[in-house]
Amino acid sequence: MDIRTGNGFDVHAFGPGDHVILCGVRIEHDHGLVGHSDADVGMHTVTDAIYGALAQGDIGQHFPPSDPQWKGAASDVFLKHAVEMAAELGFAINHVDCTLICEHPKVGPHASKMRETMAGLMGMDVDRVSVKATTSERLGFTGRGEGIACMATATLVKS
Numbered sequence: 001m002d003i004r005t006g007n008g009f010d011v012h013a014f015g016p017g018d019h020v021i022l023c024g025v026r027i028e029h030d031h032g033l034v035g036h037s038d039a040d041v042g043m044h045t046v047t048d049a050i051y052g053a054l055a056q057g058d059i060g061q062h063f064p065p066s067d068p069q070w071k072g073a074a075s076d077v078f079l080k081h082a083v084e085m086a087a088e089l090g091f092a093i094n095h096v097d098c099t100l101i102c103e104h105p106k107v108g109p110h111a112s113k114m115r116e117t118m119a120g121l122m123g124m125d126v127d128r129v130s131v132k133a134t135t136s137e138r139l140g141f142t143g144r145g146e147g148i149a150c151m152a153t154a155t156l157v158k159s
């Protein structure tokens with residue numbers, strides 16, 4: 001059996017705004033996230049983990065930040081592209097796990113909706129999609145509330 005594992009990591013800075021979008025879920029917040037797209041750091045990270053498992057580059061190679069086409073884009077587009085690429089190469093996504101790192105917003109109350117949203121986009125059972133969160137104990141840029149980081153792992157199996 002051909003089993004592949006990929007990892008992803010991404011960071012977006014806080015900026016002016018009244019909400020963030022994390023793993024496809026809108027959360028009211030006292031700041032927004034800065035990005036060329038909708039700055040969904042969670043979805044970008046999961047997308048990159050899938051590209052990584054396929055050894056197919058990274059999100060910026062498929063969707064260059066210099067391309068005005070992706071300005072303000074909903075990050076569903078990026079995740080769906082990675083999922084389609086996996087299918088074309090004969091892989092099924094078996095499991096995804098991601099960890100959002102920030103002091104605020106609190107992720108816990110939204111984690112179920114995030115899992116459902118990403119599972120829907122990936123065509124997976126929700127029990128194969130995990131969303132977790134941690135603070136960095138007020139240390140570093142996440143601890144100072146300057147932005148949100150995310151790390152993710154995706155496991156793919158050749159069907």
Ligand SMILES: Nc1ccn([C@@H]2O[C@H](COP(=O)(O)O)[C@@H](O)[C@H]2O)c(=O)n1
Pocket residue numbers: 100101102103104105106107108109133134135136137
């Ligand atoms: N943005 C966050 C950060 C943390 N959580 C939840 O709180 C728990 C404790 O966080 P520590 O950093 O003190 O370990 C963590 O396990 C998460 O359940 C959260 O929901 N949102």
Ligand SMILES: C[C@@]1(CO)OP(=O)(O)OP(=O)(O)OC[C@H]1O
Pocket residue numbers: 010011034035036037038039040044059060061063064065066067070071078
């Ligand atoms: C998603 C893209 C799309 O242009 O832009 P950003 O929203 O800035 O996000 P990033 O995580 O920096 O990845 C690069 C780009 O692919």
